[in-house]
Amino acid sequence: MRSTADAVIIGGGVIGSSIAYHLAKEGVRNVVLLERHSFCTGSTGRCGAGVREQWGSERNCRLAQASINAFEHLEEELGYEGDIEFKQKGYLILAHTEKEWEQFKKNVALQNSLGIPSRLLTPQEAKEIVPILNTEGMLGATYNKRDGHCNPFHTTWAYAQAARRLGVELQYFTEATGIRLEGGRVVAVDTTRGTISTPVVINAAGPWAKPVAKMVGIDLPVYTQRHQILATEPTGPIIDPMVMSFSMGIYCQQTPHGSVIMGMGDPNEPKGYDIGSSWEFLREMSRLILRILPALESLRVVRQWSGLYTVTPDAHPILGGVPGIEGYYQAVGFSGHGFMLAPAVGRIISELVVGKTPFIDITGLDLGRFERGELQVEPSVV
Amino acid sequence: MKRSVEERNWLEQRNVIVCRCEDVTLEEIRRAIAQGATTLDELKRLLRVGMGPCQGRTCRELLARELAEHLGKPVAEIMPPTFRPPAKPVKLGLLSRMVENAPRGDEGSSLEGGESR
Numbered sequence: 097m098r099s100t101a102d103a104v105i106i107g108g109g110v111i112g113s114s115i116a117y118h119l120a121k122e123g124v125r126n127v128v129l130l131e132r133h134s135f136c137t138g139s140t141g142r143c144g145a146g147v148r149e150q151w152g153s154e155r156n157c158r159l160a161q162a163s164i165n166a167f168e169h170l171e172e173e174l175g176y177e178g179d180i181e182f183k184q185k186g187y188l189i190l191a192h193t194e195k196e197w198e199q200f201k202k203n204v205a206l207q208n209s210l211g212i213p214s215r216l217l218t219p220q221e222a223k224e225i226v227p228i229l230n231t232e233g234m235l236g237a238t239y240n241k242r243d244g245h246c247n248p249f250h251t252t253w254a255y256a257q258a259a260r261r262l263g264v265e266l267q268y269f270t271e272a273t274g275i276r277l278e279g280g281r282v283v284a285v286d287t288t289r290g291t292i293s294t295p296v297v298i299n300a301a302g303p304w305a306k307p308v309a310k311m312v313g314i315d316l317p318v319y320t321q322r323h324q325i326l327a328t329e330p331t332g333p334i335i336d337p338m339v340m341s342f343s344m345g346i347y348c349q350q351t352p353h354g355s356v357i358m359g360m361g362d363p364n365e366p367k368g369y370d371i372g373s374s375w376e377f378l379r380e381m382s383r384l385i386l387r388i389l390p391a392l393e394s395l396r397v398v399r400q401w402s403g404l405y406t407v408t409p410d411a412h413p414i415l416g417g418v419p420g421i422e423g424y425y426q427a428v429g430f431s432g433h434g435f436m437l438a439p440a441v442g443r444i445i446s447e448l449v450v451g452k453t454p455f456i457d458i459t460g461l462d463l464g465r466f467e468r469g470e471l472q473v474e475p476s477v478v
Numbered sequence: 479m480k481r482s483v484e485e486r487n488w489l490e491q492r493n494v495i496v497c498r499c500e501d502v503t504l505e506e507i508r509r510a511i512a513q514g515a516t517t518l519d520e521l522k523r524l525l526r527v528g529m530g531p532c533q534g535r536t537c538r539e540l541l542a543r544e545l546a547e548h549l550g551k552p553v554a555e556i557m558p559p560t561f562r563p564p565a566k567p568v569k570l571g572l573l574s575r576m577v578e579n580a581p582r583g584d585e586g587s588s589l590e591g592g593e594s595r
Contacts, residue, residue: 134520141523178524249523257513268516329531329567353526373563375576382574393571398531399562 098265100293102126103449104285106272106308107300108133109140110252110435111427114442115298116259116266117174122450125263128292130285132271135256138302140248140435142371142403144325144347144359146338147436148187148243149212152203152476155412157210158456159437164242166439167251175261176254180247181352186337187243188217188225189476190234190388193343197235199475204238214240226335228391243338245349248435255442272301275311275424282312282423296449298425303369303404305428312421316414317466318406318429319367323359324377326400328392330354339389345478346384348392356395358385361432361478373400405432411474415441415461416448425449426463432477496544497537499530507541511548518542518559528559531567 102124105112108131116129131137147167149160166173167182191197200216207214217239219231225239260266267289274286275297284293301308309316331354338349348358360381378400386393408414408429417425427445430437444454460470491505502525510524518541521527527541528534534541538559546553 134517136523137519253524266514327529328570378564378568378573379576382570386570386574393574394569396531396567396569397564397573398533398567399529400564401562 097267097270097287097289098126098128098292099290100126101128101265102294103296103298104272104292104294105129105298105300106285107131107138107302107304108135108252108256108266108268109138109300109302110136110248110255110438111140111302111430111441112298112300113252113255113259114438115300115427115445116264117255117262118442118446119449120259120262120264122446124446124450127259127264128294129256129259129264129266130270130272130287131266131268132304134268136249136252138304139403139406139430140252140302142325142401143248143435144349144357145245145248145351145435146187146243146347146349147182147246148240148338150187150189150203150207150214150238150240150243150476151474152199152206153412153472153474154206154210155458155461156433156474157207157212159440161210161212162440162456163437167246170251170254170439174254174258176250176257178250178254180250180254182244182246183352184242184244186225186239186241188222188337188339189238190222190339190341191236191238192233192341194235196343200236200238203476207240212240213242214238225337226339226389228334228389229339230388230390239337245338245351246435247351251435251438255438272308272311275308277312277421280420280422282421296423296425298427298445298449300427302428302434303406305406305426309426309428312424314418314421314463316428316463318408318414320369320404320406321365321367322370322372322402323361323365323405323432324373324381324400324402325357325359326378326381326397328356328395329398331356331395334391335389340478341388342476342478344384344388346381347478348385348389355398356392359478360384369404371402371404373402407431409466409473410471411477412461412472413437413441414463415444415458418463431474496540497525497527497530499532499536500526502527502537504544507544511545516545516549517557518545519557521545522559533562533565534559
């Protein structure tokens with residue numbers, strides 16, 4: 097392992113790997129990426145693999161929009177020989193309550209003003225997109241054809257391999273154990289394989305962002321929470337878009353591979369690091385999904401798992417540096433939608449590190465917003 | 479025409495299916511290992527090996543042997559993969575009819591019960 101680097105990234109998920117690639121592309125090539133396990137073992141590899149730009153806040157919309165633009169050409173950009181399985185068959189977001197419907201009207205107006213081609217649909221129009229949809233009790237839906245699915249493993253691997261070719265050292269199975277500061281500046285990172293002298297460290301540790309931030313004395317206002325998910329056996333094409341309901345707290349999408357992936361947010365789930373699987377989830381998930389997609393009844397579940405959301409008080413990530421700790425940057429607190437924002441976030445963080453103005457304005461996504469009390473909560477989350 | 483040993487090996491790798499659920503060949507597995515995969519979970523993430531209905535029962539040991547050979551380690555030192563429930567594929571319809579408050583460890587019989595929805 098290198099003993100001196102220009103930057104050290106903590107976290108080998110999609111965020112850390114995207115940052116590694118973008119830093120190298122900016123010319124910062126003496127970079128070490130530290131990952132306690134292997135690539136995609138934290139939240140990335142456990143996520144629902146959805147990609148959408150239908151958000152309720154301008155900041156999330158802009159980050160997602162730029163990321164989808166990047167996903168469209170990612171294999172080419174990264175020189176990836178595999179398939180990241182990016183498909184744009186849309187997100188269909190269902191409204192069952194008046195409150196949702198009112199929010200969706202605002203969301204679509206905001207999205208359209210930013211150039212996102214989402215639209216409001218009647219239940220009948222929604223059924224034309226997903227013929228097996230049960231529209232009973234539905235008030236309407238929103239749909240955006242640019243949303244879709246992407247394979248988190250291949251995307252992360254593609255970023256990591258591209259970064260490696262540009263000179264980044266990928267140190268899997270290596271844990272960061274401490275960050276050394278001198279006079280308010282980052283000077284080194286301690287790891288289970290030795291110390292790396294570096295003026296820059298980037299916290300991209302996903303669910304472990306909080307303990308990593310503690311290494312420089314920051315108490316991040318985030319908590320972790322289990323979200324469960326399942327996959328069925330593959331079947332022929334039956335659902336094009338991601339089907340999602342915020343009031344039911346569920347989402348469901350068929351991957352290009354043919355399996356159907358579905359997950360649920362349980363409001364009673366305790367905070368913490370439990371990533372076990374429960375049979376209660378299988379029961380609740382199947383009950384909810386069969387209400388809106390009853391034709392899935394005979395599909396077999398082949399796998400269930402869970403992963404952690406790292407949630408901030410306003411469901412927006414915390415990006416950038418922190419005043420008083422020179423050389424420390426963070427890209428944390430994605431609140432369940434980090435994978436789909438990774439292309440834009442990687443570029444933004446690398447631009448900050450080299451002293452450029454980020455290509456997307458990230459005012460209000462800094463850590464200081466919580467102290468200032470300037471929170472605009474993202475309403476559209478599962 | 480007589481084929482060289484290399485050519486025969488290449489043909490063999492390309493055609494041998496190691497993961498029958500997901501149709502993954504020996505050639506694809508060796509390519510992923512050459513790209514840096516060192517564990518069974520990494521092979522799963524890149525190739526879906528062991529993620530089909532049989533949950534890796536067929537290919538797990540073959541994969542471990544490939545990794546061991548490439549890394550020059552005994553098979554016993556290859557990190558075991560994560561095992562995911564359910565042990566056997568179960569229909570969503572059946573799961574939705576599981577009875578409330580079924581005692582733990584008795585899910586099997588509660589599945590048979592079939593409370594009406």
